[in-house]
Amino acid sequence: VTTKIRAAVLHAINEPLVIEELELDDPRPDEVLVQIKAAGLCHSDLHYINGSLSRPLPTVPGHEAAGVVLACGSAVKSVRPGDHVVPLFVPQCGSCESCLSGRTNLCRYFGVPESEPRIFRAGEPVGRSSTLGTFATHALANERSLVKVRSDAPFNRIFYCGCGVTTGVGAAVFDAKVQPGSSVIVFGIGGIGLNVLQGARLAGASTIVAVDTNSEREAMARKFGATRFFNPATCDGDVAAALLALTEGGADYSFECIGNTAVVEQAFNACHPLWGRCTVVGVTPNGKMSSFNPQSFLMGRSISGSIFGGAKGRRDIPRMVDWYMDGIINIDDLVTHRIKLDQINEGFDMMRSGESIRAVIEF
């Protein structure tokens, strides 16, 4: 038995996604069939579409969503039919060394290739992003890649806690641990960067500089906590030097939220030489390198990366949803476009042009 689904399929790099009818296998004992209610378009999906990141094709992209449980495998304990859920692109099995430690959010199942296909097109296997594939009416998720959330929260807002909100807020709060009164620079004021801004504000940062080549992002940046806006395109000299001056010696924390190797260098060089901490959130293209003078680490400046904001999803996503419902974080203003599955290619065009912050597909 299979479930017939409608999904957006990536067949070839740089070609539009194609909406097709596919077959989804029945849940194995540890799997859950989810009816997707809302799915967000994240720049990470665009990396696969334009080939900056690669995976076997054809595939169903999409990793940021919310939905309702339709059916559970016999061994599933944490959710049942009717529950509202958010799928996790970083699983949390709860029992591996990573899940049990406070050192990382990267469960041992993160990135492990799938042992058998779950989606088929006329009998032929089709892959899926993050063992999810949420650009579809339905998805099969392993129980460890799913968390139950409160049922009074709107799907077309909380889908965003499955990636962008948690990644951005978490990068500031959980990973970098921004301190009250500190200075922060955020590079790239898109769907992720705006959430880093509101995370930095939540943490009590007093100087928050937003950097984006698109000046139209200034108003939104200020609404989400930026105290200054800087457009590198209007700067003649070295961007990092200008930002060192603007922050009177360098930011305590900087965040790269674009995925541009040259901007990673700017973000590192713009933080304080003695204690500045640069966090790389953007996903740079395969094979591209950044370079640093090792002497610049000696005094204490550091750089590290952050996946999914350092969050353990099954623990932290319900908390993000509560923060939204309590008005502690703003999601409403970030979801700028509501579209249907058939409009997904227009949705990615709006991301490319900078017209949208987050577009959400409503099913």
Ligand code: NAD
């Ligand atoms: P987005 O397209 O919404 O935003 C990118 C922003 O960067 C835009 O506002 C754009 O104008 C700006 N920009 C582009 N080039 C610039 C430059 N040279 N200098 C300054 N600004 C520039 O993208 P998003 O959805 O916010 O995703 C951002 C990055 O985060 C992507 O690389 C994505 O893959 C990555 N990401 C990482 C994680 C993680 O867990 N680490 C999770 C989700 C997304």
Ligand code: ZN
């Ligand atoms: Zn994402």
